[in-house]
Amino acid sequence: MNIFEALRYDHDKQRKLVDALIETHGDTDERHTLMSELKTELEDHAKFEERFFYNPLMCDDLTQEKARHSVAEHHEIDELVEQLEDTKMSSSVWLKTAKKLNELVHHHLSEEEREVFQLAGKALTENQKETLAKRYNKAMH
Numbered sequence: 185m186n187i188f189e190a191l192r193y194d195h196d197k198q199r200k201l202v203d204a205l206i207e208t209h210g211d212t213d214e215r216h217t218l219m220s221e222l223k224t225e226l227e228d229h230a231k232f233e234e235r236f237f238y239n240p241l242m243c244d245d246l247t248q249e250k251a252r253h254s255v256a257e258h259h260e261i262d263e264l265v266e267q268l269e270d271t272k273m274s275s276s277v278w279l280k281t282a283k284k285l286n287e288l289v290h291h292h293l294s295e296e297e298r299e300v301f302q303l304a305g306k307a308l309t310e311n312q313k314e315t316l317a318k319r320y321n322k323a324m325h
Contacts (some may be wrong), residue, residue, distance in 0.1 A: 186313035187237055188301050190320050194229050195293045201225060202289045206282050211273040219273075223265050226289070228324060230258040236320040237304070244307040250300045257292045264288060 201222040208215040238255055241247035264285040271278045308316070 185317045185321070186310075187308070187316040187320060188297075188305070188313070190317040190324075191233060191237065191301075192297060194225070194324065195297065198222070198225055198229065198289055199293065202286045206279065206286050215273055219268065223269075226261055226265060230261070232320050232323045234258065236316045236323065240312065240316065241300075241304055241307060247300070247303045247307045250303055254292070254296055254300055257288070257295075261285065261288055261292065 201218060205215070205218045205222055208218060234255055238251045241251040264281060267281050268278060268285065271281060305313075
């Protein structure tokens with residue numbers, strides 16, 4: 185397994201969770217559970233993706249700008265998660281914010297997969313791709 189396959193596996197999990205979240209209604213156990221799972225998944229993924237994928241890319245001129253952009257989007261995602269936590273789940277504002285989060289997560293993941301992965305594929309050696317996947321998966325799972 186290489187780093188792209190490892191990240192894509194977790195991206196698919198995030199997509200499912202964020203899509204399920206906006207299908208929930210009101211202050212329910214289901215919404216609380218999905219929110220908790222999504223928050224943990226997003227936080228852990230961002231932390232380990234930055235450590236094992238973006239750190240090496242920051243050192244390469246080809247990938248530095250894209251890496252910085254993606255890390256900035258991680259912070260935007262964190263801010264939306266915080267807004268959700270500070271809003272009553274039964275309010276209409278909560279769902280609007282959850283939909284913003286859904287859009288941003290989908291945008292971020294597809295941008296990574298289409299653009300960042302392409303450049304990183306050129307910047308990283310095959311050995312690096314496999315080593316980074318092992319480190320990422322060990323930390324993540």
